[in-house]
Amino acid sequence: MDVATILKVEAVKCVSTVSSKKRLFHELGDLASLAYGLAPGDVASALQERESLGPTGVGKGVALPHARLAGLDKVCGLFMQIEKPLEFEAVDKQPVDLIFALLAPEEAGVEHLKALAVVSRSMRNGDLCTKLRANSDAVTVHTLLADQHRDQAA
Numbered sequence: 001m002d003v004a005t006i007l008k009v010e011a012v013k014c015v016s017t018v019s020s021k022k023r024l025f026h027e028l029g030d031l032a033s034l035a036y037g038l039a040p041g042d043v044a045s046a047l048q049e050r051e052s053l054g055p056t057g058v059g060k061g062v063a064l065p066h067a068r069l070a071g072l073d074k075v076c077g078l079f080m081q082i083e084k085p086l087e088f089e090a091v092d093k094q095p096v097d098l099i100f101a102l103l104a105p106e107e108a109g110v111e112h113l114k115a116l117a118v119v120s121r122s123m124r125n126g127d128l129c130t131k132l133r134a135n136s137d138a139v140t141v142h143t144l145l146a147d148q149h150r151d152q153a154a
Contacts, residue, residue, distance in 0.1 A: 001114050003122055004146035006102070007077035011035035012138040012145075014081045021051065024086060025065070028078050028101050036076050038103070042069060047101060057090025061133075062123045066102040066116060075115040076103045079145060081132060098123065098132055100145075122148045 013031050018024045025047040029040035046067035050056070057063045078101040085095030100119050104112035122128060122145065131144050 001075075001111075001118055002146070003077065003118060003148060006075050006115055006118075007079060007142065007145060008035050009139055009142040011077060012079045012142045014136040014138060014141065016083045018080075018082050018084075018086055021086065021088065022048065024080070024082075024099065025051070028065070028080065028099070031078050031080065032076070032103065035078070036103075038069065038072070038076075043067075043103065046103070055089035055091075057088035057094075057096050058120065058123070059090050059092040059094065060124075060126070060129065061085060061090075061094055061097045062129065063088050063090065063096040063099045064102070064116065064119060064123065065099065066104070066112070068104050068106045068108065068112070070106050072103060072105040074105065075108060075111055077101065077115070077119065078103070079141065081136070081141065098129060 025044040029044035032038040032043040033040040046069050047065050050067040056065045080099045082097050085097040088096040
């Protein structure tokens with residue numbers, strides 16, 4: 001499994017500002033609707049519910065929100081870059097500007113964990129995060145994320 005198999009280019013968005021986590025989850029819901037045909041409210045609610053169990057800010061300006069959704073048949077990714085970092089209760093107390101969300105089928109089990117591991121490994125790469133922050137074109141950002149796995153395998 002790699003990022004290219006779980007993230008469509010249509011699921012990448014670079015936005016200027018998001019005022020809160022709740023607003024971010026709604027934006028991610030809208031993005032999931034456009035890219036995967038999912039109900040935006042269901043996505044936002046599922047992400048908010050998971051976040052209430054514990055923050056998904058992993059540090060260095062990165063958050064990896066994730067949730068399980070009924071009716072989904074495969075793991076789907078959503079990536080957002082925000083211009084003004086958002087307070088996310090991250091482990092390092094730093095605000096977040098790179099968000100890679102994962103949506104998985106309710107019964108995904110190991111597939112969800114594999115996807116989370118791949119995304120987490122990619123987003124821990126400081127060089128990749130620097131390149132992502134330097135680009136605001138969705139196609140370029142998608143290419144950087146998709147090529148990351150190939151670079152690691154080489």
